[in-house]
Amino acid sequence: MTRTEETASTATRRREAPTTAHGGRNRWLPGWQRLLAGLAAGALLAGSMPPRTAWYLAPAGAAALTWALLGLRWRRRLVLGAVAGVGFFAPTLSWLTGFHPAGFAAVLVLEVALFAAAMLLVDPGRGRWWTVPAALVALEAVRARFPFGGFPLPGMALGQLDGPFAAAAPLAGSLLVAGLATGAGAAVTGLVVARRRVRALVLVAALAALSTAGIVVAQPGGTSTGQLRAAVVQGGGPRGIPAVEADEQAVTERLFDVSDALPPDLDLVLWPESSVVVTGPVAETGEADRVAALARRTGATVVAGVTESESTTFRNAAVAWGPDGRILDRYEKVHRVPFGEYIPARGLFERLSDMTALVPRDAVPGRGPGLLDTVAGPLGVVISYEVFFSDRARAAVTAGGQVLLVPTNAASYTTEEVPATEVAAARMRAKEMDRAVLQAAPTGYTAIVLPDGSVGGQGELSTPELLTATIPLRTGLTPYARTGDLPVLLVVASALIAFPVLRRRRRKHRAADA
Known part of the structure; x- marks a missing residue:
């Protein structure tokens, strides 16, 4: 037996030797x-x-x-x-x-x-x-x-x-x-x-x-194709209230109240996720007529988060109204929140836990990239939780999005960890994609993020906020957006x-x- 074989045999015996407790x-x-x-x-x-x-x-x-x-x-x-x-x-x-x-x-x-x-x-x-x-x-x-x-x-x-x-x-x-x-x-x-x-x-x-x-x-070596005069609206209100217990109409009214102060010469107005909660298709509701009137008054494209309730499901969408009040396009959220927007294996969890009471209905998953074709230009969209996933931002940008919109809703959280983490994710997506990011939340954090990841403006928690900025529209893909x-x-x-x-x-x- 060679020295190498002896060493290997000794090591094996040590590994296989029994041990005391x-x-x-x-x-x-x-x-x-x-x-x-x-x-x-x-x-x-x-x-x-x-x-x-x-x-x-x-x-x-x-x-x-x-x-x-x-x-x-x-x-x-x-x-x-x-x-x-x-x-x-x-x-x-x-x-x-x-x-x-x-x-x-x-x-x-x-x-x-x-x-x-x-x-x-x-x-x-x-x-x-x-x-x-x-x-x-x-x-x-x-x-x-x-x-x-x-x-x-x-x-x-x-x-x-x-x-x-x-x-x-x-x-x-x-x-x-x-x-x-x-x-x-x-x-x-x-x-x-x-x-x-x-x-x-x-x-x-x-x-x-x-x-x-x-x-x-x-x-980033992309090019600017122009500018967008944008406003991001935060209605304010109490925090720490689960979505199933929220006063949906009060949320909508606070957003309309803040929007009364919108300045002239805007190209885009962004409202948060679940700004408008309706039963059935939004186009057939009085809330849609009110948002259309806002678009006509401001002469801007208005993008609002819309929740459409159905008998056993719901749809979480970003809907764009043009300056003439017509609905131009919509995107339905693809990447849903597990145990927040749907319950995996619902039948099993209904027997094991009471958490299904917080999510009584499952969201219908959307399809395709988050892109809204509007008068203001092609707008990329990632709704709320999707901002944490770079593949959703990549899909929106490679489809032609020249800016990223993040309508979100962090009102259920009592602390600032999740709202602050969402802003950080928006900043990371901005740097990865070389795009400005507009984030709107009903109770914060609402933010304007520039393509280099810096924060151009950010609201407080719970307070009404109206942020405006002129942001660049950009084309071209970063290496990361490509690969x-x-x-x-x-x-x-x-x-x-x-x-x-x-x-x-x-x-x-x-x-x-x-």
Whole structure:
């Protein structure tokens, strides 16, 4: 037996040797220092999330997480990932307790399990620090798609909008932003613990230079096709009221009251989601006549969120009235909120929980890109929850949208976490797509976001607001609008799958040569 074979045989015997009860616990539990570092890492990541603007906490959290993970076997990485997941998700999802405590617990368990599973992708070798940000990017990609089409709240990239890494959004979207932010922290740890520091420093410098060059080359190169004089209306009113208990007519009347002060020479007026709630098609109602009169009075295109109730379902739409009062176009929401606008497996949940009382009817899903063909120009639309999904914004922009509209409704929430996170998502979509974004909410936050992601105006919570601005209409597609997440996902897959496979093959060849 060769020395290599003896070493492999010894390692196998150690792995297969039985353990005592205490030894079994030790196989699963990292040391208390690492557990504390994992919890701190999650808390630091949470501290970077909106409404806070401490973007630098995310790299610090990634650095702590990398230190805690390096050298751990898969069982301990799993436990450490769960601890870090609790530190991250428990505070950032706490707003769910206001709706349904059991629902909060279920979502928390799922998200923590996903975080823990992602840590199994990490290579624990000292020189493999870059697998930590790769695993975190993979986690974000999965959360944007699973379960029920995705639940990307909170999103790690949304805490980076006031930091340097957000400049990468036009190149490869929020996944690259998250990867760069967490990669910067992991790289610091990698340099500190590396055995071959010169080699590690060269790798970090090369990655930094490549990222910088890509960001510079891929800055938006679209063209302006004109300007739009727009107004965004917020009616104000009480918050923390579930949709099924809201006074729908009062919401509409407050919007009409604020709209009395609309200035002249407007091109576009945006009202929030569920501004008008009717039974049956909106075109046949008195509310539609009142909105049409508003459009004729202002000489502007008016886009309002409309909820059309039916016997067992409802439709959530953005409807555009032209300056002459005619309905020009409509878009019905495609990406519905699970347990907010529909109940998956409703029959099962009706037997298990009372949460279906909050969603008595399911929304009918729309189809196609969110695009309104209007006198004001082609207007891209993402309704409320859709702003968290870049694919919906991409669909609207690639279909021809020269500006993005976000009619939303965050009146059910008592805290500012969700409204602030929606504004952050609108800013990220603006940077990714190189489009101005207008967001209207009945009780806030209503905001005007410029194509570079900066906030041109934002209202307060609960108060009546009327925001006006002249925004650019833009054409052209950023690299991210053209490709979506695929390039980043390919890089991550290579980092987590291809490189380890190649390394194992090299080891086998060396062992065979020995």
